[in-house]
Amino acid sequence: MPEPVDFHDFVAARRKRLLRSAWLLTGDWAAAEDLVQTALVRCYPHWRRIATDNPDAYVRRTLFNTYASWRRRRWHGELSTADLPQQPAEGDQYAAADERHRLLSALDRLPARQRATLVLRYFEDLSERDTAVALDCSVGTVKSQTAKALAHLRTSGVLLDPHQENEVAHD
DSSP, rough: OOOOHHHHHHHHHHHHHHHHHHHHHSSEEEEHHHHHHHHHHHHGGHHHHHHHSSSHHHHHHHHHHHHHHHSSSSSOOOOSSSSSSSSSOOOOHHHHHHHHHHHHHHHHHHHHHHHHIIIIIEEEEEOOHHHHHHHHHHHHHHHHHHHHHHHHHEEEEEEOOHHHHHHHHHH
16 A cells, blocks of 8 residues: 555654654653554554544544553553652752653653643643543543642642742742
8 A cells, every 4th residue: 555645744744743742641762652653553544534634633642542552551661760869959950851850750650641631731732622632531521630630740749739839929
């Protein structure tokens, strides 16, 4: 079967964005590349139909469904060790990388649906309705999953709680 020209163009135009979304979901570049490749392989046989509708939404949904099915497996690959024994010094040039690592570690502890909701809402900048469509759920489910995920990030110390955020904003 010859490759549809528009499939190649679609992949070339959206590859980086799909990889970033996949990386936010998996926390690992190799796994992100595998996730994007698997999602695109699943879409390819149906591309003529997908291309006439909304290919971005279809591929995004396939990406998140594939991620969710991977998370349901018993084994998730290698797990990183506990936190490093030393905290970075004030003004440390690696502090931003450490903060990203903390955020990714906290995201990794979220259930798949909550993590996908945060990625779609805050990284992909989708509305609650568009997120609900991508995840095949109700807007209420998106709201509750987002609230639960943000609460988890706050209790893990990655995000400030709303009262602290207001205090910091007024200082």
